[in-house]
Amino acid sequence: MNINLHNYESYLLQYIDNELSAVEAAAVEAFAKQYPHIQKELDNFLAVKLTDAANIINIDKSTLLKQENTFVTEANFEALCCQYVDGALTPVEKAAVETYATNSNELTAMLTQFMATKLPLEAITFPNKDLLLKKERNSKVIPLFAWQKMAAAAAVVGIIFSVSYNVFYNQKQVPTVEIVSNTATAQLPKANTEIIVPNTAEKNTNVGVVTVAATNKKQWKNAAIVIEKNKAATDIVENSTKENYATNTIINTNNNNNEKAETLANNGINSQNALSKFADIIAEENNFEKNSNLTATASYNIIDTDDEVDNSMYIGAIQLNKNKMKGLLKKAKSLFGVKKNKQPDEDANGLLQVANFEINTSKTLK
Amino acid sequence: MTEREYNTCVHAYADGVYRFIIKNLRHEEDAKDVVQSAFEKLWVNRDKVDNATCKSYLFTVAYNKMIDHLRKHKRVELKDDFSNDTRTVQQQIPQLKKTLQDALNKLNDIQRSLVMLKDYEGYSYEEIGKIMELSESQVKVYLHRARVILKNYLVSPENVV
Numbered sequence A: 001m002n003i004n005l006h007n008y009e010s011y012l013l014q015y016i017d018n019e020l021s022a023v024e025a026a027a028v029e030a031f032a033k034q035y036p037h038i039q040k041e042l043d044n045f046l047a048v049k050l051t052d053a054a055n056i057i058n059i060d061k062s063t064l065l066k067q068e069n070t071f072v073t074e075a076n077f078e079a080l081c082c083q084y085v086d087g088a089l090t091p092v093e094k095a096a097v098e099t100y101a102t103n104s105n106e107l108t109a110m111l112t113q114f115m116a117t118k119l120p121l122e123a124i125t126f127p128n129k130d131l132l133l134k135k136e137r138n139s140k141v142i143p144l145f146a147w148q149k150m151a152a153a154a155a156v157v158g159i160i161f162s163v164s165y166n167v168f169y170n171q172k173q174v175p176t177v178e179i180v181s182n183t184a185t186a187q188l189p190k191a192n193t194e195i196i197v198p199n200t201a202e203k204n205t206n207v208g209v210v211t212v213a214a215t216n217k218k219q220w221k222n223a224a225i226v227i228e229k230n231k232a233a234t235d236i237v238e239n240s241t242k243e244n245y246a247t248n249t250i251i252n253t254n255n256n257n258n259e260k261a262e263t264l265a266n267n268g269i270n271s272q273n274a275l276s277k278f279a280d281i282i283a284e285e286n287n288f289e290k291n292s293n294l295t296a297t298a299s300y301n302i303i304d305t306d307d308e309v310d311n312s313m314y315i316g317a318i319q320l321n322k323n324k325m326k327g328l329l330k331k332a333k334s335l336f337g338v339k340k341n342k343q344p345d346e347d348a349n350g351l352l353q354v355a356n357f358e359i360n361t362s363k364t365l366k
Numbered sequence B: 001m002t003e004r005e006y007n008t009c010v011h012a013y014a015d016g017v018y019r020f021i022i023k024n025l026r027h028e029e030d031a032k033d034v035v036q037s038a039f040e041k042l043w044v045n046r047d048k049v050d051n052a053t054c055k056s057y058l059f060t061v062a063y064n065k066m067i068d069h070l071r072k073h074k075r076v077e078l079k080d081d082f083s084n085d086t087r088t089v090q091q092q093i094p095q096l097k098k099t100l101q102d103a104l105n106k107l108n109d110i111q112r113s114l115v116m117l118k119d120y121e122g123y124s125y126e127e128i129g130k131i132m133e134l135s136e137s138q139v140k141v142y143l144h145r146a147r148v149i150l151k152n153y154l155v156s157p158e159n160v161v
Helices: A008-016 A022-034 A036-047 A077-086 A091-101 A105-116 A144-173 A217-226 A231-239 A241-252 A258-266 A271-285 A322-340 A361-365 B003-025 B028-044 B054-073 B095-105 B109-119 B125-132 B136-155
Strands: A199-202 A205-208 A288-290 A300-302 A312-315 A318-321 A351-354 A357-360
Touching: A008 A022, A008 A036, A022 A036, A077 A091, A077 A105, A077 B136, A091 A105, A105 B136, A144 A318, A144 A322, A318 A322, B003 B028, B003 B054, B003 B109, B028 B054, B054 B109, B054 B125, B095 B109, B095 B136, B109 B125, B109 B136, B125 B136
Parallel strands: none
Antiparallel strands: A199 A205, A205 A300, A288 A300, A312 A318, A351 A357
C-alpha cells in the first residue's frame, strides 16, 4: 500500500468507512501523523461520523408482532366471557377464551365471576296440571247413534237393491216359467207370467203352475234354472231336442200367434207331450198333486209337507225369510222412530214410510 | 295437534313455563293464571300449531301475557323480601342462590327474561329473539348487559360470596 500526497484522500474515506484492514488503517494513521494538515482533515471526517447506535426511536412493536391467538383480545374478552356462559361458543373458541384467561389472575377471576352469573336449574312444578289437561277422545269409538244410522242406511240400501234387482234385472233376464197344459187349442203360454209357485190361493193348498214364457233357447234354459227344484226340467231341455225345439217354437210364438202354433202342431211336433212331460217332472220334484177338480191338467196341488207356517217369501227369484225381513224392517222402523223421537209412522193400512219408500207391511209380512 | 299431543305438551312444558313466569312475576296465583291462559290459547289454536314448535309457541304466548299483566298492574317497584308473602315459593336455598336471585331481581323485565330463557330453557339467541321479538344482536347485547349487572352485583363488597 503506497499512500502519498496525491492519493491520501481516498484512503482517508476508506478509513472513515472502516473499509481498510488493520494494517492499512495503521498506515493511514501513520501517514496522517507525518502531515498535520492531513491529520486535521482526518479528524474532521471522524467528527461527523454517526456513532450513537443507542439513539434509536423505539416504536410500539405490539402492533407489528403477529398474535398466536387472535380470537380473544383484551377488548372483546368480556363479551366472550358472556358468550362463554351462554354456551354460544364452539369448543375451539371456548378453549381460546380459557387459554387467554390464564394470562393473568384478573382475567381468570373475570371469567369465573361471569360463570357464577349462570342461573342454576331449579325444579319448580306447576300445581294441579289436571286443570290444563284435555280429555282424550278415543277415535276408534263410534257413537251409538252413528251405528244406528249406519244400520238404517244399510237396511234401506238392501231393500232398494233387492227391489230394483227384481224389477229391473229379473224381469228382463230371467223369465217366469209356466207350464200350460191342455193347449190343444193352441193356448199359448203367457209371456213373462209371474211365478206363482207356490201359490197360496187357499191355506195349505197351493196350486202349482209353472209357465214357460222364454223367447229364446237361452231364456228357456235360464227359466228352468230359476226354478231350483226343477232340475229334471233342465234335463228335458238339454236332452230332448225335439221337445226343446217344440217348446221353444211355442215360446217364440207367445205373442198370440196361434196360426203358427197350429201349423207346428200339425207337423207332428207334439208340444203337448213335451209340456206335459215337463209338468210331470216338475210336479214330482215339487210334491205337486194333480188336482182333478181343476180343468188345467198342469195345475197341481202342492202337498204341504213343510211347517204349517211358511216363512218364505219371494221377491222376484230371490227367496227370503219372512222373519228375517220382519226383523230388518222393524229395526229400520225403530231407528227412524228413535231419530224423530216418536213411534214410526204406520197408518191404518199398514203402510210404513221409510225414507222415500213405502212398505206395505200388511201384504209383505203376512 | 290431537288431544294426546296437547296433553303431552302440558306434561312436558307446564313446569318450565310456570318457572319462567313465576320467576318474573314473583306471584304464584298470577303466574298460574298466565300459564293457564297460555295453554288455553294453545288449545284454541291447536290446529295451527305444530307439535314440534309448541314449546316456543307456549313461551311466546306466556311471555306476551306476562308483559300485558305487568303493564296492566303497573308493577314498578321490585319487592326485595318475599319472606312474609305466603303466595311466593318458599324454599331453603343456599346463600349463593339467594344472592343470585337478588341479583336477578335487580334486572329489568327484559333482561331477566333473557337470562332465564337462556339459562333455564337453553334457547339460542335466535330463538330467544323470536320469543321476545328482538333481533339476534339485540339479544346478545342485552344479555351481555344483564350478565355484567349480575356479575357486578355478585362481586360487590356487600355481596361477596
